[in-house]
Amino acid sequence: MFKHDWLVVIMDTDSQQEHIFINDREAHNEFYNQHKNDIWIGFNSNGYDRYILKSLVCGFDPKVVNDFIIEQRKKGWEFSRTFNKIQLFNYDVMVNRAYSLKQLEAFMGHDIRETTVSFDIDRKLTEQELQEVIFYCRHDVQETMQVFSHQLGEFQAQMALVNEFKLPLRNISKTQAQLSATILAATKLPKEITEQNDISFPSTMKISKYTQVVDFFKNYSEENKELSTTISGVPHKFGGGGIHGAIPKYQFECGPDEYMIMADVDQLYPTLMIVYDLLSRAVSQPEKFENILSTSLELKAAGKKKEREPYKRICNITYGSEGDKYNAMYDPRNRLLVCIFGQLLLLDLIEKLEHIPSMKLIQSNTDGILVRIKKNDFQLFDDIVFEWEERTKLHMSFDFYKKIYQKDVNNYIVIDYDGKHKSKGAYVKKLSPLDYDLPIVNEAVIKYFVDGTRVKKTINQCNELIKFQKVTKISGKFEYAIYGKRRQSERVFRLFASKNGKQLMKVKNGTPQKIGYTPESCKIDNSDVTNKAVPDWLDREWYVKVAKKRIKDFLG
Structure with a gap:
């Protein structure tokens, strides 16, 4: 977009044809009308490209709209209500907003050289300048197609949500958090409700040793929002982000008479929302979320990963949506309580497991713990976990590992008995073509x-x-x-x-x-x-x- 010229490059994947429109509103709009029932895909197109396209269809000056978004840093939808009348099924591949398109191109190893033509030119572009801009614009559209191919699973999950819950196709433009609010028929809560900050505790909780954590949450506030303490000999932090504890700089390999067990709660936050009535109060049909969670767990048990994906997505997104003030499910009190309940119930379990003579806590994280025990204590371990599950109505899964190398709770690598590993943290995370640094x-x-x-x-x-x-x-x-x-x-x-x-x-x-x-x-x-x-x-x-x-x- 320049002061006296504009350029649009569109690649049609059905016909495998490329279309370039240069200052030709009529041809551009004809193409739009022929394809307005198709899905349009771009990078950051939710924030920019769709409003430029709509400005051309509406007859507005696209440079004015460009400057409104870029220079004035305003949202495209604020420019004109007329934009709402223009149908556009837009899917934005900018899933990870931490990276620009150029960074993703760089990770993929592709050419990331920029055009030398300044966007501030105060005259018509020369033919040579125009050809250079076309070259780089074509390149960015081709790269967007590459990004889309590497994130095809995200698109399929989005389509699965739209199809599974019979939503109109226009919902393809929404974020998955917005989709969840739509699916659960959420209606934004009044301000007096979202400003409530009363703290309560799970009625099933039984904590008698580590009462300093309970006392901390009783007095939880913006001024008092993190507690550092020692649990089972391991330094821990409690607060609004979950339980975090780990033996720093720790390495261990199981002997023939030992187990190392990672015990994770299945769908911790969604289950807490249902069992303890902590789903956003903006949701008018909580039974719908309960059915979604139940279906997700049933499909997991049946090993139906693909069929489970849309249900799992809603379960995982709903907690975050409760803390998003721009989402219809915004309910910060219930979000905080979900987090507090999870921490206290895991602390409850750790306290009970301390009755096992050989139990050594290695780490605690948001939804689980990692411990080592003697094999002959496994039955007692299993019994304690079972009693805790029955009482709290949460369910745990066990994974067994042979070795661990742990920097801290956010950076570790565990290796199972088949030599396969699971890792977390920047140093050892699983890389992808869109995250390929060093x-x-x-x-x-x-x-x-x-x-x-x-x-x-x-x-x-x-x-x-x-x-x-x-x-x-x-x-x-x-x-x-x-x-x-x-x-x-x-x-x-x-x-x-x-x-x-x-x-x-x-x-x-x-x-x-x-x-x-x-x-x-x-x-x-x-x-x-x-x-x-x-x-x-x-x-x-x-x-x-x-x-x-x-x-x-x-x-x-």
């Missing part, structure tokens, strides 16, 4: 813990350049970036540690600042790296040091 370091750390592979071996044997990429973005808080002494026009960079490179820095008020977690000597390669081999200039030792530092953070 993958070689992630791989080296995991291989070290899972099968004892030396870090240098993993890093030195890899010849795929993409695995060494570090993607960084210069946020809007900074004016620009400099590489060495040269100012850069781009804001997203793909970096590689180099033996003979320069440093990339961000600039604010004329002062360069270091960019965290980036090599001081690096090279920038914003071209496509998907099939590139590792060059001689790559500084593999930098990646070795990063991996070893992360391992040390785990082991202490």
